Amino acid sequence: MDLGFTEDQVIQLCEGASSQTPPLSTLSTLTTLGLNPSSILRVLEKCPELSRINGNQLQQRIDSLRKRGLLEGSLQRVVSHCPHILTLTPKRLGTAVRFLREECQFTGQQVTEILRSAPATLLEENRQLQYKFQYAYFRMGIRHTDMVKSGLFRVPLEEIRARHIFLERLGVYETPDKKGQTRIINPKLKDFLGASEDFLTKVARASPDEFEVFRKLLTRELEEEKEGQEENSDSEEEEAEEGYESEDSEQTEYRK
Secondary structure, eight states: OTTSOOHHHHHHHHTSTTSSOOOHHHHHHHHHHTOOHHHHHHHHHHOGGGGGSOHHHHHHHHHHHHHTTOOTTHHHHHHHHOGGGGGSOHHHHHHHHHHHHHTSOOOHHHHHHHHHHOGGGGGSOHHHHHHHHHIIIIISOOOHHHHHHHTGGGSOHHHHHHHHHHHHHHTSOOOOOTTSOOSSOOOOHHHHTSOHHHIIIIIIOOOHHHHHHHHHHHHHHHHHHHHHHHHHHHHHHHHHHHHHHHHHHHHHHHHO
């Protein structure tokens, strides 16, 4: 209660879904960060794992976010919106930042903007994150600056891919050539990534039912494609094994 919590809020903390009352040091650290009791309760409700992190560990993670360029105001908004970012140790956060800079070639300032606008990006597996980046960069022809400005990383890959292929097959979107040119004028990225209703009415000019049917067909198409790749991989392995068996047989005959 000295930290500003009401009696009801204290009871809520003790009986929360986390089944573990957060240490006072954790609550004190979140208070020092600038979050009020109501915000802290929401943060712990979204991310019960924080109840198992002590104040010193939490402070180290907050300091690590500051070092990555999150200033006051932005830092509090990021933690309130995506408290799971505090489950990353400084080492794991550094690894994710390095991956974005070295593998995806984003600048330090661009990484900070991604952290500010789409913090959940740093929680993704590197392989999944790289695939999303490569799809946007190579398949759609989107440049680094536009990815960051448009908030592309806030949108799931499945949604990006479905919208892109839908427009492509409608003849509304075309992958730019090496010079960045297209024979048609592609829709603006902010419209492409806009609300579903706006995307359908302003960009695709299609009905929700048409897009939903397309989604189902695309899902089936991708599943069949994946199964085909797995079958090819299995058959190649079987052929390789048969080759080894044949070589063993020949060596046995030679020894005889």
